[in-house]
Amino acid sequence: MKNSFELIYEVVRKIPRGSVATYGQVAFLAGNPKWSRVVGYALHVNPDPSTIPCHRVVNRFGEPSQAFVFGGVNRQIELLQSEGVELTDGRVDLSRYLWDGII
DNA sequence: CTGGTGACCGCTT
DNA sequence: AAAGCGGCCACCA
Numbered sequence: 001m002k003n004s005f006e007l008i009y010e011v012v013r014k015i016p017r018g019s020v021a022t023y024g025q026v027a028f029l030a031g032n033p034k035w036s037r038v039v040g041y042a043l044h045v046n047p048d049p050s051t052i053p054c055h056r057v058v059n060r061f062g063e064p065s066q067a068f069v070f071g072g073v074n075r076q077i078e079l080l081q082s083e084g085v086e087l088t089d090g091r092v093d094l095s096r097y098l099w100d101g102i103i
Numbered sequence: 104c105t106g107g108t109g110a111c112c113g114c115t116t
Numbered sequence: 117a118a119a120g121c122g123g124c125c126a127c128c129a
Contacts, residue, residue: 023111038125040110065110
């Protein structure tokens with residue numbers, strides 16, 4: 001019996017490199033579109049940041065979370081750029097880099 | 104044990 | 117069309 005967090009972690013772990021997914025997308029793939037909040041908390045505990053690319057998860061506006069205490073809010077932008085994701089005005093073009101969910 | 108909060112989103116009026 | 121509200125899970129005090 002997997003907890004909701006496990007499902008969320010698995011979905012986030014499946015996010016391909018060079019693409020980004022939104023909390024709603026992860027929540028939907030996890031099985032419940034209303035888990036968007038749970039997704040945020042799941043990444044908050046982020047038990048394994050090495051395997052869980054939380055930096056690839058952005059809010060609905062394509063911006064990184066404000067409370068992203070991952071070692072610096074800018075850190076996330078740096079990581080995304082390092083993967084090849086183009087950031088526009090601190091925002092990600094969801095139309096171009098939004099993960100289709102087709103792995 | 105209970106209450107409240109949190110990296111959010113979708114729906115209703 | 118816009119604005120406001122609720123909802124789910126887990127952890128903390």
